Amino acid sequence: MSDLLKPFINNDRQRRLLEKAQKLADRFAGRTKETEQTASFSEANLSDLKKEDYVTLPLPRKFGGEELSLYEFLLLQEKLAEGDGSAALSIGWHMGIVMELSEQELWEQETFEAFAKDIGENKKVVNRAASEPATGSPTRGGIPETTAVREGNEYILNGRKTFTTMASVLDYYIVTAYVQDKDAVGSFLIDCNTPGIRVDHTWDTLGMRGTGSDDLVLENVRLSEDLLVELNKGKKSGPKGWLLHIPACYLGIASAARRDAVSFAKSYQPNSLDTPISEVPHIKQKIGDMDLKLMQAHHFLYSVASKWDEKPSSRDHLALELAAVKTAATNAANEVVDLAMRIAGGRGLSKKYRFEQYYRDVRAGLHNPPMDDMVIQMLAGRAIKEIE
Ligand SMILES: Cc1cc2nc3c(=O)[nH]c(=O)nc-3n(C[C@H](O)[C@H](O)[C@H](O)COP(=O)(O)OP(=O)(O)OC[C@H]3O[C@@H](n4cnc5c(N)ncnc54)[C@H](O)[C@@H]3O)c2cc1C
The missing domain is CATH 1.10.540.10 (Acyl-CoA dehydrogenase/oxidase, N-terminal domain)
Structure with a gap:
């Protein structure tokens, strides 16, 4: 452990x-x-x-x-x-x-x-398919180009979803679409065996390759009207505590990089030294820096999660903390993996070790929601509103 x-x-x-x-x-x-x-x-x-x-x-x-x-x-x-x-x-x-x-x-x-x-x-297993080529991150409010057109008691869906993690192994997709007759964005629950559904293997990325976040293509997918499970009627949805699995994931990657870096530093002794590099001051500095960053991020993450669990009635006031902890922890994770790479030196670039994979994977956290610029804007907005 x-x-x-x-x-x-x-x-x-x-x-x-x-x-x-x-x-x-x-x-x-x-x-x-x-x-x-x-x-x-x-x-x-x-x-x-x-x-x-x-x-x-x-x-x-x-x-x-x-x-x-x-x-x-x-x-x-x-x-x-x-x-x-x-x-x-x-x-x-x-x-x-x-x-x-x-x-x-x-x-x-x-x-x-x-x-x-x-x-x-x-x-x-289920996942949401919300991102599309034209909307970019759906958190920015772009209207899906995937359409749901009513025909009797059914909806007919057409469109392409990008970044659909686990697309080829999911049992259910929750797909967002513009629902024409309601003039609103809705989500449909779709069984993977529904005719007209196809997965295009488009995922070929720098990092998080194992998520298999391929394109989900919908061609004349006919769904009974009761599969329209959510309709966004313009009401802003409340904060989503579960999205903290994102920073938790990137902190896990960073912790693995820290573990491997310390173990590398304790076992690598070049012939210019009479001790392993873990005894060299600049390496100790980097190890301490990694631990400080991880300690801060962990306390932030788990204290916000405790607040969420312990005071359900205050969840509506946690939006800023939830957003801030994602940005703080994900950036800290990127910095920790960078330090781990510096400790490993040139060997960190080699496929023989996992450092280079951590480095590529942790980078993806910047492109999971909420994005840094939105979080910083939210914080600035509150400060400017609050202070006379
Ligand atoms: C590993 C991974 C897994 C994912 N899994 C899923 C999934 O399962 N389901 C799913 O639906 N999505 C998923 N996504 C997609 C993710 O939620 C984003 O939609 C995707 O990463 C694109 O975000 P973006 O910020 O790069 O795109 P864009 O929003 O297109 O942004 C591109 C650039 O333009 C800027 N920009 C764009 N719009 C604005 C604006 N309005 N104001 C200011 N700046 C703007 C951004 O800051 C950025 O610099 C996943 C992404 C990753 C990396």
Whole structure:
């Protein structure tokens, strides 16, 4: 168990859940060579996640889950990311969506219960497909070019979604579209076997290759009207605590880089020195800097998560903290991996080590929501409004 997470483990349940995550992380770490090559989500990882009942953890107990708290969810996700950031981020979308739907009444009760039962009994996995080539990040408010046109009791969907993590292994997609007859953006729950659905393998990126975030193509997909599960009627949605799985993931990658860098520094002794490089002042400085950054980020992340769990009535006031912790932790993670690379020196560039993969993977965090410029604008906006 990484020493970094130990101070944040409060009870036996968390310890037990973390042991499960550690076991999965160890297996995932052994499969990264393959996913790096194929730029796809590993089916073996998915099979392990299902066998270990990981995918059902956020569900209410009556559907076979363990009603994960946000704090627990983040601990687990961070641990998974120490093994493989891609696997963690990917399953994090599923876990977070299930957590949100279980806690908030976003869907008709009957629809949610059938969906939750299916996940509980058959270990199904889901993700949202919101990004599109023309909208860029959907958090900026662009209207989807995917359309849903009504025909009798059905909707017909056409469009292309980009960045659909795990697209080729998902059982369900929650797809955003412009719903013509409502003049609003809505989300449809789509079974992966629905005719007209196709995955184009377009994912070929610098980092997070193992997320398999391919394009989802919809061509005349016919859906019954009850599959329109969410309609955005202009009301701003509340803060989303579950999105903290993003910074948790990038902190996990950074913790793995810190672990490998310290272990490298303790074992590498060039013949110009009579000690390993871990005894050299500038290396010690870098190790200390990594730990300071990680300690700050961990305390920030887990204190915001505790606030979320302990005071549900105050969640509406946590939007700024949730956004700030994403920016602070993800940037800290990038800095830690950079320091780890500097400790490893030129060997850090070699495919023999995982440093170069951490370096590429952690970079992707900057392009998951909320983006830094939006967070900084929010903080500035509050300060300017508050101070006379
Ligand atoms: C590993 C990974 C997994 C992902 N998984 C999913 C997923 O499962 N489902 C999903 O739907 N999406 C997913 N995404 C997509 C993600 O949410 C973003 O939509 C995507 O990364 C594009 O964001 P962007 O900021 O680069 O794009 P853009 O919004 O196009 O931004 C490009 C540039 O333009 C600037 N810009 C754009 N619009 C504005 C504006 N209005 N104001 C100011 N500046 C602007 C940005 O700051 C940036 O510099 C994933 C992304 C990654 C990296």
